[in-house]
Amino acid sequence: MSAVLETRGLTRHFGAIVAVDDVSFQLHRGELLALIGPNGAGKSTCFNMLMGQLKPTEGQVLLDGEEITGLLPRQVWRKGVGRTFQITATYASMTVVENVQMALLSHHGEILRFLPFATRQYREEALALLDLVSMADQADRHCAVLAYGDLKRMELAIALAHDPKVLLMDEPTAGMAPKERVGLMKLTADIVRSKGVSVLFTEHDMDVVFAHSHRIMVLNRGALIAEGTAEEIRTNTTVQEVYLGGGTVFADEGGAAHA
Structure with missing residues (x-):
């Protein structure tokens, strides 16, 4: 299965803080891929680098094999990457x-x-x-x-x-009632199947994640700690410990918090 979106060693520093640490993954064509983790794990920072809102300190982002690292958001959008936001x-x-x-x-x-x-x-x-x-x-x-x-x-x-070739969905069901969450993600899964769009999404509702994802990646303290199917992630002891222990919020030099 070919990768439509790929990261290689994606890293972002805020001063001495490493918010995203050497993250490498592939999003395949027609795939619904979840990126989960505790608050402050680095999910939004990762999304912002993919879309061009932030420039990586190190690493590469590739779309259909073409490097798009450091392009402006409108340039990334023109290349075929769309995004929805929490609000x-x-x-x-x-x-x-x-x-x-x-x-x-x-x-x-x-x-x-x-x-x-x-x-x-x-x-x-x-x-x-x-x-x-x-x-x-x-x-x-x-x-x-x-x-x-x-x-x-x-x-x-x-x-x-x-x-879009790729759709980034940042907590698409945030603020929605449980029934609405299920309906929106079922709709997204149907669109993935019918249109062949590749979707990377973040989400805190694990019922939604486990029900609809083809694969799941788990981020903690900026680093990928696990990747696999819903069942593999559900039974992963490291993932269980991370969620039981909570997450870390990183702050930049100006004191602003970053996920």
């Missing part, structure tokens, strides 16, 4: 379909050229994406009145508007 960010004054249309305009490089006529562009394509995430029936509702779970599904449609 949704949408245009509350716009409708659901208009939000997705804006993402499609950006994907096609027409965000400025057609801005006065945005609501006329790519509506059918936007509706198809909303149908994929079971939101087509709410297309003309304003985002300001949506339930949080619906906002998360809309955010997924927005991320898919760029037709």
Whole structure:
């Protein structure tokens, strides 16, 4: 199975603190790969290096064999890497379909050229994406009145508007009710199967992780300590000890905490 995303010795220092320590892994095509660990393990720092928000101190990031280490976030996005965040960010004054249309305009490089006529562009394509995430029936509702779970599904449609090769999902079910969590991750798994998108996600709900991941990686104090199937991770004594013992929060020179 070929790797669409790969890291080699990915490392990030904040002063004397090693937040991510020599992390190497491969994300395969059409795979749903979970990255888990205690708070402060280095998950978000790792994500930020993959997406270009942070530059690695050492190591490489490769997409389809091409090095993308140190590229700006918009350059990484153009290469085919999408991302969803713990807290949704949408245009509350716009409708659901208009939000997705804006993402499609950006994907096609027409965000400025057609801005006065945005609501006329790519509506059918936007509706198809909303149908994929079971939101087509709410297309003309304003985002300001949506339930949080619906906002998360809309955010997924927005991320898919760029037709990404890789989708990074940072705690996609954060703030959701248990039933909504299960529904969103089942939806994500269905999209992985139907569209062949490769997904790397972080998550604290172990029921979600064990139910839907093809593989699981465990990060602690910046280093990978385990990798395997759900059953292998569930029975790994080192992983059990890490979760029972909690995690470490790293701080940079300015005193800001980093996961």
